[in-house]
Amino acid sequence: MRFVSRLEWGARFPTKVLIPLRPERVKGVVVHHSGVEDGPDGLDAVRSFERYHMDTRGWDAVGYNWLVDRRGGIFEGRGPFRGAATRGWNSRSESVCYTGWGFQEVPTVALSAINTVIADIQARYGHGLWVKGHRDLSSSTCPGDWLYGWLTDGAEVDGGAPSEIDWAAILAYLRGLEAQVRAEPLSRLRRSRGEAVRVAQRHLKHRGYDPGPVDGIYGRRTAGAVKRFEGDMGFLKPNGVLDSDTWTALFVM
Numbered sequence: 001m002r003f004v005s006r007l008e009w010g011a012r013f014p015t016k017v018l019i020p021l022r023p024e025r026v027k028g029v030v031v032h033h034s035g036v037e038d039g040p041d042g043l044d045a046v047r048s049f050e051r052y053h054m055d056t057r058g059w060d061a062v063g064y065n066w067l068v069d070r071r072g073g074i075f076e077g078r079g080p081f082r083g084a085a086t087r088g089w090n091s092r093s094e095s096v097c098y099t100g101w102g103f104q105e106v107p108t109v110a111l112s113a114i115n116t117v118i119a120d121i122q123a124r125y126g127h128g129l130w131v132k133g134h135r136d137l138s139s140s141t142c143p144g145d146w147l148y149g150w151l152t153d154g155a156e157v158d159g160g161a162p163s164e165i166d167w168a169a170i171l172a173y174l175r176g177l178e179a180q181v182r183a184e185p186l187s188r189l190r191r192s193r194g195e196a197v198r199v200a201q202r203h204l205k206h207r208g209y210d211p212g213p214v215d216g217i218y219g220r221r222t223a224g225a226v227k228r229f230e231g232d233m234g235f236l237k238p239n240g241v242l243d244s245d246t247w248t249a250l251f252v253m
């Protein structure tokens, strides 16, 4: 299953260590929707869910295990870790959230992607999980009447519409950060902070250079990690300043 990983969409680092689901306890798959009419879609929707879940609800990461947008793009939420979106069932299910509005007809590509995610989850557990709408497990209208009806009618899709990931949106987002870095390199001296710092920290961490907490603040440990990375690359000035050359190397080398 091809999906946009947490690293690719720039997920924030969880505030607590995520707990893997115990396969023998997992009984089903729960389908949700955004609960918002005309809300954002794709990458914007995933990022706004993350903000809402972490900053407003105080959860340790985005609540859903997987998300599917209107174009059928699949995003990793928590992946196969204990979720937060289905009260009472978070250690016994994986969730998939349609980032559109399930009271209206859902595009075929999105339905097809939801089925892809469900099939992938089923295959990982291999003991025949049930599939339910959120409303079956709590007093909620989620995932909307149309999507719920489709699910209970057998979740059939006409034609094998391939899911489509909006890589252009992800690229535009990364390009925007890169432009910021080009205009003003990130450094400890500048006390840089924000999204570009956070994304760089996440990539440093992923590559084994410990930047300290992934908090969007360019402190001593982040500067040290950048300096080590620059030194290891060999062709970058090892000064602990994250300029556009270092940024590019961090993403593509």
Ligand SMILES: [Zn+2]
Pocket (backbone or CB within 6 Å): 031, 032, 033, 134, 140, 142, 143
């Ligand atoms: Zn729900």
